[in-house]
Amino acid sequence: MTVDDSTTATVAPRAERAAASRRPSSLYALYLAIIALMLISFVRAVTGANDITSGGTVGATISLAIPIALAGLGGLWSERSGVVNIGLEGMMILGTFFGADFAYFSHSPWVGVLGGIAGGLIGGVLHAVATVTFGVDQIVSGVAITILATGLARYLAGVFFTGQPGGGPTQSPSIPRFQKLRVPGADSFFGKLERHHWFVVSDVAGVLRGLTTSLTPFTILMILMFPLSWFVLWRTSFGLRLRSCGESPSAAESLGVPVYRMKYIAVSVSGVLAGLGGAFLADFSGIYREGQTGGRGFIGLAAMIFGNWRPGGLAAGASLFGYTDAVQLRQGATSVHALLLLVAVLLVVIGAYQLWRREWIVGAVVVGVAALVFGWYSVTNDVPIEFVPATPYLITLLVLALASQRLRMPAADGIPWRRGQST
């Protein structure tokens, strides 16, 4: 394994190694989760917006976060090998169509999963051919693939779904779905606890009820994609080689890494994951509908950037974005209004920390903003619901604007590279 060791030394720059040592341990993450839960519970108790931790919301969060997370994971694979993938949205659209199509005509949701894989793979391979073999600009190719995929899905839907009961050019008939796995008794037990609205206890019950009543085999399989991707990309020599193509393809090539093949694999996997996200969306809705993805491919990309090109951060980002989606579906305006209080409290905590560190100006500004948010909370009864769908994008933009110095994308990301190129 000497080859691999030397690649690590050249590839991983100092910044990342320093970041690695600062990365929170799992215990630290657990503390944070407990504190977050207590805060949310406090907000719920104060505002009476009970839906912000209800089992329904948690279940919806999981289901809505997964398509985003899978698109983001697709982006992660691709970008770690040095290929920017703006075509995720298109690959996801192909996944929704093929997923629904296969599931409907085979009467089996499992075949639908295969359909999602096939659809995404078409998009992924196309992107790989254009960007890796022909060296086309990656953004251009991604945009072209999204245009092509939109047209393809529309045409095929017209061909396959017209004449089917309830189907037509813009939507499929209802498709067979995965059954939810229910832990016996959990629903009524946790539901009872939840209805008491006790501090923390009911919130934990809500989370547990969401976890025990809304998972399908498909959901569990997709959640497992995260540890699997992390393991393959960060703990195997294959993953190291793949990532080295995204950091310095010429150096990788000089060490005998088949850069083109690695990029092909990575971009194809990227398409498959985005396609799975699409198939999941179709399964979740029980139908294929035109425009169903609604920009989730792009939110996935946002989640990946939010997560600093790492699977853990990406999962956190996708959960956050899935949660904003879920909250607006359930008692939207009230729940979001309650979350304003949460934001205010969080800002006070951050502000206090900054003041304690004698960062007077930053701390004062943050506390000032907290006061403004609190003022907004106290003078209104609900928030403009129109802005809620835009929150993931707003958060990503803020993260990029304020913390872009801490983000580190793969060094050779987005740069076309040809075999034998010197730098």
Added chain:
Amino acid sequence: MRERLNRLLLNVIAVLVAAVFAGGITSLILLTRGDSPTFVISQMWDYGTQRSTELTIMNGATVYYLSAVAVAIGFRMNLFNIGVDGQYRLAAMLAGAFAGSVSLPNGLRQTATILVAMLAGAAWAGLVALLKVRRGVSEVISTIMLNFIATGLIAYLMRPSIFGHRFGNDVTTKPIPKSGQVGGLDLIPNSGGKVYGLILLAVAVGVAFHVVVNYTRFGFDLRATGRSATAAQASGVNVKKMTAATLVMSGATAGLVGMPALLGDSHSYSSITFQTGLGFTGIAIALLGRNNPIGIAFAAVLWSFLDNSATILDLNNIPKEVVQITQGVVVLSVVIAYELVRRLALVRQQRAVGRAVAPPPGTPVVEGAPA
């Protein structure tokens, strides 16, 4: 001159090859369903050359042209303005609200509306510029994010308590009275309608784009920065300033995209008439037209022809979306063809240079570098 002609010829060949390829793929797709490609082409041609369809094609192409030029301005400097979509919708909405509520004398009102649209588009793109220049945020990501944020902002501003105006089932901005509209031109006689008057604006934008990029110092700096930002910086170009200026110009042009329809047809903004996706189409058309004002004009007409003549296919029981596959394949294969042509041109250039600097035959070849 000969070199330029050669390159033009190569590009034309590239487009033809891509078109034939896209046609082939589309034919295959049609054949698998048992439809005849020749029938589809003859149907589309017959329908597309009718007077009334020509009118919709012209009107559609006008809008596409503006959108593609907005994208092309950025492209010439290697900037991806994927945010034309958000910029144009926000601009159309604000301009619609402005024109519906402010009363100004005829002529001035239209001019002011167009200026408001340009300002709105420029401001929204200005955010992108600010993020890019000050914070180093890639414009690809920030424009995508701002498209979605624009959707939220527009939905909020279209509340009946702000700019919204209930109109049947739809919420629109206040309708623009006759004195604030722009009349049509009777370019296609007997078509049963008129071409958008603002087609003249589109032509003016195309000419201005050509002149600014090719014959001004700003344009020279822009092209130089697009080729190599570091080289441009070294030769005294303020790259940050150029980046910001280009994005703002691109945004201002994007603001114009909604104007022909707003002032010439719908006379009010609604999210149904001003749909998302126009910015993406603009990117595709700019790529097809190689960011060249004349190339874009051809591409816009082609795109609009495919869009509008395909409506006949539905009557023949063929999903009209098949042309979207053609469009997608054309774009993808054309960018690949352009890339291959670029490489070919590079190889030829290197050979030519090689021949020019090669020692005359007979001189001894020195192996290795001198000590």
